[in-house]
Amino acid sequence: MIARRFPIKFLAALCGVLALAFPTLAADGTPAKQLFGRKKLPSAMPAEVHGFYSKGCFSGGIAIATDGPYWQAMRLSRNRRWGHPQLIATIDKLSRDAAEKDGWPGLLVGDLSQPRGGPMLTGHASHQIGLDADIWLTPMPNRRFSAQERESTSAISVLKAKSVVVDPAVWTDAHGRLIMRAASYPEVQRVLVHPGIKKRLCETYKGDRSNLNKIRPYYGHHYHMHIRLRCPDGSASCRAQNAVPASAGCGKELDWWFDVALKPKKPAKKPKKTAKPKKPKKPKHILLSDLPTACAVVLNSAGPATETEVTFQAVSGARTAFAPVKPVRSPFSLPALVPVPKPRPFVQ
Numbered sequence: 001m002i003a004r005r006f007p008i009k010f011l012a013a014l015c016g017v018l019a020l021a022f023p024t025l026a027a028d029g030t031p032a033k034q035l036f037g038r039k040k041l042p043s044a045m046p047a048e049v050h051g052f053y054s055k056g057c058f059s060g061g062i063a064i065a066t067d068g069p070y071w072q073a074m075r076l077s078r079n080r081r082w083g084h085p086q087l088i089a090t091i092d093k094l095s096r097d098a099a100e101k102d103g104w105p106g107l108l109v110g111d112l113s114q115p116r117g118g119p120m121l122t123g124h125a126s127h128q129i130g131l132d133a134d135i136w137l138t139p140m141p142n143r144r145f146s147a148q149e150r151e152s153t154s155a156i157s158v159l160k161a162k163s164v165v166v167d168p169a170v171w172t173d174a175h176g177r178l179i180m181r182a183a184s185y186p187e188v189q190r191v192l193v194h195p196g197i198k199k200r201l202c203e204t205y206k207g208d209r210s211n212l213n214k215i216r217p218y219y220g221h222h223y224h225m226h227i228r229l230r231c232p233d234g235s236a237s238c239r240a241q242n243a244v245p246a247s248a249g250c251g252k253e254l255d256w257w258f259d260v261a262l263k264p265k266k267p268a269k270k271p272k273k274t275a276k277p278k279k280p281k282k283p284k285h286i287l288l289s290d291l292p293t294a295c296a297v298v299l300n301s302a303g304p305a306t307e308t309e310v311t312f313q314a315v316s317g318a319r320t321a322f323a324p325v326k327p328v329r330s331p332f333s334l335p336a337l338v339p340v341p342k343p344r345p346f347v348q
């Protein structure tokens, strides 16, 4: 009998040691969002994406610096400014192109991913594999926000209040150029925006319209656009999303949003008195075992040795409109190792 040879106390201690040695054993039943949400730094492994945008993780992530010449990262306390290196490079490129060619002064960068991706404690269903980025549809101001302002400042909706159409008092041609610029990059597979924005682009965009098919109408997304990259090279276990249709999507497909999806619902008939109240459904959490098996390795691998290894700084160029300031350090509970950008050399 095992119990005779190995007293229960000994077995319990053994289980404890095993759980420490193999944290995934202890993780059974714990929602994956808690396991990934706790990680403050990426895994120090080569950059690789595992799984799908709404069910996966990634290794070798890097953070976008809190400040670049043409961007400012927002909501620093969320620690969601991590992505696959290709996503960070794309944001840098977009910020520069938009400022130099499109009349958009700089990007306010919203949520990217957690350091190792995975499900998030709050908010998005996607953003799990380091290939999604929310870019505010509010132009960057001509000054640096404080850390506190980055928490409290709200993005501005481009829609008229309580409507599904763009507000001409907010919308500018530069909004359109910024969105179409993002869609023009071959690595960007789709850009999600509110149907009202898509309609505006369909009706008024004067530039190259060949990428209008990448502009995908969706609920919400009138405060920010959501940029999604295709699976990058070197990520065999990244699950690709369906290709976007070849047509611009300005006809019937767009009409459906206004005629059906966004139509105000008729008030529901009075419920019968005999109807029993429905039991609230238990939310189903994604578990680590639901994710690709490589995600357990990503979750439990060591972090980077130094902070500079994992922070992206813009390579060259700087705005001359305002003086360089000290990069903002988040006042929230980030560990000392979380990358904070070094002051950049200022180009006059």
Ligand SMILES: [Zn+2]
Residues within 6 Å of the ligand: 124, 127, 132, 133, 134, 225, 226
């Ligand atoms: Zn998003």
